[in-house]
Amino acid sequence: QDIITKTLGSQAIWAFLPVYLEASLGVERFIIGFIYFINNFLQLLTMSLAGHLSGIIKRKYIILIEMIGSIVFLLNIHKIKLPIDFMLLQILLAFSWAFVCMGTSSIIADSSTWDGGGEAMAELIMALNLSNIIGPIIGRIIYRLSDFSTMIYLLLP
Numbered sequence: 001q002d003i004i005t006k007t008l009g010s011q012a013i014w015a016f017l018p019v020y021l022e023a024s025l026g027v028e029r030f031i032i033g034f035i036y037f038i039n040n041f042l043q044l045l046t047m048s049l050a051g052h053l054s055g056i057i058k059r060k061y062i063i064l065i066e067m068i069g070s071i072v073f074l075l076n077i078h079k080i081k082l083p084i085d086f087m088l089l090q091i092l093l094a095f096s097w098a099f100v101c102m103g104t105s106s107i108i109a110d111s112s113t114w115d116g117g118g119e120a121m122a123e124l125i126m127a128l129n130l131s132n133i134i135g136p137i138i139g140r141i142i143y144r145l146s147d148f149s150t151m152i153y154l155l156l157p
Contacts, residue, residue, distance in 0.1 A: 007128055009155035010097075011135025012142070013074070020078075020148040021086070031083045038087050042094030050095075050102035059110070062103030069096030074156050078149040 021027040021035070054062045073093050080086055104124065112120040142151040 007131040008135045008138070010070075011132050012139025012155055013077075013152060015136035016139050016143050016148060016151065017077075019143075021083075024148065025081060025083075027083050027086075035083065035086050035090055038090040039094050039097075042091060043098050046095050046098040047102060050098040051106070053099075054102045054106040059103045059107045062099050062106070066096045066100035066103065069093070069099070071156070074152050078152055 018029075018032045018036075021032050022029065050062065069092050073089055073096065077086075077089065080089065105121070108120045108124055109117060139151060139155070142154055146154075
């Protein structure tokens with residue numbers, strides 16, 4: 001359930017971050033693309049570390065680390081005015097996403113039966129995909145009625 005609510009809010013923010021960066025801060029599209037590249041590339045690099053740590057540390061602690069990282073990211077994202085600062089925050093965000101993804105996957109794998117493991121993982125992926133659809137819709141409604149900062153605070157919980 002944590003990953004569903006996290007991704008719903010994240011997708012809402014993530015969908016409108018380029019609009020905010022370009023319209024409000026005047027960041028060039030190439031730099032915006034590079035910010036997204038940093039996040040995805042670091043996720044690729046940190047997934048195995050997060051998976052390894054989820055085998056050593058309790059899975060709930062892995063998810064707690066992610067939640068702290070996401071809260072720090074969300075509380076600071078609208079305060080930043082320079083693209084380099086966004087790039088640095090992507091490091092924190094990439095680690096956070098890797099930790100929630102691996103921690104949640106590990107919990108599902110541990111608590112599922114051998115026959116039900118595939119179904120449980122499919123439900124996780126379906127929930128992630130659903131939040132990729134619903135998150136931006138919710139974000140658009142909030143962004144249309146207010147501003148980016150308000151959207152972040154409303155979606156933070």
